[in-house]
Every structure is written in C-alpha cells, then in structure tokens.
Amino acid sequence: MESRAIPLSMTDLVEQEENLSLSPLWTDIDWNRDGRQDTFLNLEHSVHRSAYGIVPIPVSLFKNGSGPTLLLMAGSHGDEYEGQAILTRLIQSLDADAVSGRIIVLPAVNLPAAMEGSRVSPLDGGNLNRCFGDTFSDNPTSRIADYIANTILPMCDVFFDFHSGGSSLEYVPCTYANVSGDPSKAARTLEALEFMNAPIAWVHQGIPQGPEAGRAAYRSGVVYLSGEFGGGGRVSMQATRVAERAIYRLMSHLKILPLANEWKDESESRLMRASPQHYFYADRDGIFEPAAALGDEVAKGDLSGTILNPETPAQPGTKVLFPASGTWICGRAIGRVRRGDCLGHLLADVSRDEILAAE
Numbered sequence: 286m287e288s289r290a291i292p293l294s295m296t297d298l299v300e301q302e303e304n305l306s307l308s309p310l311w312t313d314i315d316w317n318r319d320g321r322q323d324t325f326l327n328l329e330h331s332v333h334r335s336a337y338g339i340v341p342i343p344v345s346l347f348k349n350g351s352g353p354t355l356l357l358m359a360g361s362h363g364d365e366y367e368g369q370a371i372l373t374r375l376i377q378s379l380d381a382d383a384v385s386g387r388i389i390v391l392p393a394v395n396l397p398a399a400m401e402g403s404r405v406s407p408l409d410g411g412n413l414n415r416c417f418g419d420t421f422s423d424n425p426t427s428r429i430a431d432y433i434a435n436t437i438l439p440m441c442d443v444f445f446d447f448h449s450g451g452s453s454l455e456y457v458p459c460t461y462a463n464v465s466g467d468p469s470k471a472a473r474t475l476e477a478l479e480f481m482n483a484p485i486a487w488v489h490q491g492i493p494q495g496p497e498a499g500r501a502a503y504r505s506g507v508v509y510l511s512g513e514f515g516g517g518g519r520v521s522m523q524a525t526r527v528a529e530r531a532i533y534r535l536m537s538h539l540k541i542l543p544l545a546n547e548w549k550d551e552s553e554s555r556l557m558r559a560s561p562q563h564y565f566y567a568d569r570d571g572i573f574e575p576a577a578a579l580g581d582e583v584a585k586g587d588l589s590g591t592i593l594n595p596e597t598p599a600q601p602g603t604k605v606l607f608p609a610s611g612t613w614i615c616g617r618a619i620g621r622v623r624r625g626d627c628l629g630h631l632l633a634d635v636s637r638d639e640i641l642a643a644e
C-alpha cells in the first residue's frame with residue numbers, strides 16, 4: 286500500500302498557494318538555502334503578442350552559513366554598463382563555499398532597459414531609480430522597485446547599487462554612500478565607504494528625500510553604498526577597475542569573502558560631498574565646448590565652457606562659469622545641449638570629523 290503524505294497544515298497550504306499563484310513578480314528562488322542558485326525574478330508582462338508573457342530578470346544567490354546579507358545590483362539604468370559587466374563576471378567566478386553569509390546579485394535589474402541600452406524602460410518609460418518613493422505605481426518598472434524594496438531589502442544588511450553617468454553624463458569614477466540614520470549606522474556606513482578606498486568617495490548626508498533606491502534602503506535600515514563608475518555610453522577599463530576593487534574590498538570588510546592579494550594595496554582616497562550650488566546647467570540651446578577637463582580643480586567664476594551656435598555663427602557664444610570651487614567630477618558626454626540640460630557638477634573635500642559632527 287502506498288504511504289500517504291502527512292496532510293499539509295493551513296500555513297503550508299497558504300505558502301504553497303502563494304508560491305503557485307502568478308503574482309506580478311514571482312520566483313522559484315529559496316532565499317535561505319545554502320549553495321548557489323541562478324534563476325530569475327519573473328515579471329508578468331501581458332501584451333498583445335504575449336498574453337501570459339514574463340520578463341525573466343536574472344538573480345543569483347550565494348549563501349553559506351550565517352553572516353551578513355549583501356545585495357549587489359546593477360542595470361537600474363540600462364545604459365550604465367560597468368556594474369552590469371562586473372556583476373556578470375562575479376556570477377561566473379564566485380564560489381558559494383567561499384562565502385560567509387549571503388550575496389544576492391541582480392546584474393541587470395531593469396532588464397528591459399538593460400537590453401535596450403537605455404536609461405529608462407522601453408515597456409513603460411519607467412526610470413527604476415525614481416520608483417523607490419513611499420508608494421508604488423502599478424506598472425512594470427514600479428513592480429520591480431516594489432519587489433526590491435519590500436521583499437529583498439528587508440533581508441539585507443548592506444546594499445551596493447552600481448551607477449555611472451549613463452549616455453548623457455560622464456564621471457570621474459567614485460564611490461558614493463548615504464551616511465544617514467542613527468550614529469552607529471552612519472559610522473558603519475562611513476567605515477565601509479573608507480575601506481572600499483576609491484580615489485574619490487562621495488558622501489551624502491541626511492535622510493534621502495527623493496524616490497531613489499537609497500530611500501528604500503533607509504526605510505529598511507540597510508546601509509546604502511553606490512558609485513558613479515564612468516559613463517558616456519561606453520565601458521571604461523579604469524572605471525570598471527575602481528568599481529571592481531570597491532566591491533571586493535567591501536565583501537572583505539563585511540567578512541563575507543577574504544580579501545585577495547590583488548585588491549590589498551591601499552591608495553590615496555578623498556572624502557567629498559556635493560551641494561545644490563555645485564551643479565550647473567545650460568541656459569540656452571547649442572554646442573557646449575568645455576574649457577576645462579573632468580578631474581580639474583576649479584574656482585568659482587572660472588570658465589567651464591562656452592555654448593556656441595553654429596546655426597547662427599555670427600552670434601557671440603554664451604560663457605558658462607563654474608558656480609563654485611571644487612573638483613569637476615561629472616560632465617555632459619553629449620556635445621549638443623538644450624536649455625535646462627545639466628552640464629555637470631563639482632564635489633568639494635570634506636573631512637571625516639566634519640561628516641560625523643553633522644550626524
């Protein structure tokens with residue numbers, strides 16, 4: 286006679302029901318199982334040509350024993366490639382047995398945007414990193430944000446979110462952190478940022494107010510680290526190197542993975558911050574011809590460049606002056622500009638003591 290299964294409890298039935306039902310975003314991953322899993326977050330996308338279609342967003346999980354949980358995410362903006370490349374290679378090379386804790390990797394989180402090489406999703410025009418506000422809309426991009434904010438981040442201790450200047454901006458590669466929350470969390474965030482030892486570490490203080498991923502991390506009490514690793518619509522070897530070094534040093538700092546010799550050498554690192562006065566914009570259409578280079582130290586009132594109009598060549602150009610003193614960290618990567626386009630921004634040095642005193 287066949288043995289009969291023990292009847293399922295109501296809790297089991299409810300869980301099974303949840304697993305089987307097609308919610309707008311579902312996965313077969315077991316977040317608590319040791320070892321590696323390479324699978325997908327399946328985002329429902331029902332359209333004329335595919336009534337029951339899904340967008341399979343890749344996710345890999347590496348878990349071994351107890352320890353912190355780190356979320357590594359790239360492709361929030363599809364035209365920011367450095368993080369997507371690094372995390373793709375990391376998935377291929379990481380050994381789950383070498384990990385102490387849990388690493389969740391989303392190498393192309395806004396998959397439709399990543400496959401299009403576009404900042405925003407071709408499905409709904411959604412900018413994923415502007416969908417993490419306190420409420421979530423019912424569209425594909427917001428559903429991804431909702432899942433990260435309300436399912437993944439509550440499992441995490443630290444979140445590393447890879448960005449760059451994308452197609453329209455270019456950055457001197459730098460790491461970034463939201464140093465906010467209670468004093469111990471602020472100190473832990475700053476320690477992690479400093480250990481990553483990037484040439485420039487950009488500190489943002491205060492509670493994140495915008496609908497960006499850092500705000501969702503703040504709501505969940507998760508340390509938020511990021512970086513602007515290049516841009517200009519291409520992949521820079523130098524920027525990729527800075528980003529990769531930062532991630533392996535972070536994993537070592539968190540005691541998730543031992544530090545390989547390749548990443549051990551310390552180098553000079555500057556803590557810096559931005560204020561709204563550091564950003565400058567085009568006040569007319571034309572071609573912006575820079576008069577300085579990214580990475581230059583500049584003074585308030587120095588010439589950043591001139592907006593020229595070849596369509597009316599006899600008309601004098603418009604000089605654009607730097608609005609503050611600092612390091613020119615980010616510049617526009619496209620020559621043609623329209624009134625309102627951001628031409629770039631500066632960062633200014635800040636000391637560790639100044640940062641901690643402000644908390």
Ligand SMILES: [Zn+2]
Pocket residue numbers: 361362365414447448449451
């Ligand atoms: Zn971005």
